[in-house]
Amino acid sequence: MEFLFGDLTATQLGLAVAVVLFAGFVKGAVGFAMPLIMVSAFSAFLPADVALAGLILPTLFTNLSQAFRQGWAPAVQTARDYRRFLIGTVVFILLSAQLFWLIPRMGYLLMLGVPVTAFAGAQLLGLPLALKLEHRARAEWILGVIGGLYGGISGIWGPPLLVYLLSTNVPKVQAVRAQGVVFLIGAIALLAAHLGTGLMQGPRLWFSALLVPAAMAGMWAGYRVQDRLDQARFRRWTQGLLVLSGLNLIRQAFWD
Template sequence: MVAARKRGGGMDWAMAGLEPAAFWAALAVTLFAGFVKGAVGFAMPLIMVSAFSAFLPPEMAVAGLILPTLVTNLFQATRQGLAAAWGSVKTYRRFLIGTVVFILISAPFLTVIPRVAYLLVLGVPVTAFAAAQLMGVPLALPLRHRARAEWGLGIVGGLFGGVSGIWGPPLLVYLLSIKAEKAEMVRVQGVVFLIGAVALLAAHLRTGVADGASLGFSAALVMPAMAGMMLGYRVQDRLDQARFRRWTQGLLVLTGLNLVRQAVM
């Protein structure tokens, strides 16, 4: 685990008392997570939290992903222009409201709710849904239920986002269900994740999880996150709609299985 100790030098603000090995491991994980995000538009917080849990305390793991998530999603949301981003805000406003409100509600319970509980409750249904999609089982939401589904999945995403920093899977479930095309999927993810990241930062400034030390560490992860995302964009731009959808489904299965693995172990 992590040992905190005093040390001199100009990197103290970023290392937040972490051992050098833990700090450099966090940078490497973030670089890879940024690459995956650039390629498929999501999974950066999932990868970071999953890997960080092996060598960081839960509070530091959640705090560390806040600023990289905020900055990378700002770029992702506006890659096709501010007008397109604002259009996504209006179209998916119900999901956004549900997510933001319930991130603020659930964040104070970060240190109260057993980690195994939310990992299982999120991981099992996400794995089942994505696996069914890969096998060709039609699970699309009827159009008459879209508004209800947006509210419901937005609330679920917010509840998990406040306590884990992860609110992407419910959004992916919704976008796959309505068969959103690649550019829209990536842009909407950027918009929802950006606004969610602002809410998460605000919530954890209140809880104390995000303080001067942990935000210094989080700031140090921004550059590797951005470098990885720029590399990932090269992969994304080469993927056609069908392959992009299957990559997304496959990664969602792995994500869900990893959440379950963490819970049972």
């Protein structure tokens, strides 16, 4: 056990599996929020480096499923449609990943907690988050870069994409697929970056691999919810969960 997972205890491993199972379920139902839930929960009982490593492989595999759920052709077309966002995200994930070891725990948690709470809280209150995109190509580049800067450090680059999708009134199925494609390519870049930084080596790599089956099981259960239940109602509950997750990150920054 120690050879594979280092200093992690059986209790920590069990809690991590439970968190990922739930996070996968939410992602299957609404298409996003998995890394946010994982980081928020993991930060309560895991070191920051282990928490980030833990989300990388589950994120990669669940986004592979989400991106190609309607087949290869729609996924490839979506990648072409969002190519500017993808390029900005990937390039800046690779750059910002090099800074992970320089960010103190308090700064790392606040960088995540404050924007996540603000974004989800605004959605929950019904405030309009759509931007007036007079120059769509420029908006794709800017939001992609922002997502990449956050992604390399935290493993989370979803909120800028969600704002963009809201702003362009993308239909539900296309929006969920777009999230899967962008998150998948970003996850590949994140894995490559942290193979280079040394984060994804040894016990941290094995820990991340351990969580993949739970993530996939949760996601397939979530798909059943996405297909059958009122999406708007479940999304509202998810927004509330994201607010709690963001507030938990802020609490940990100051009091843990």
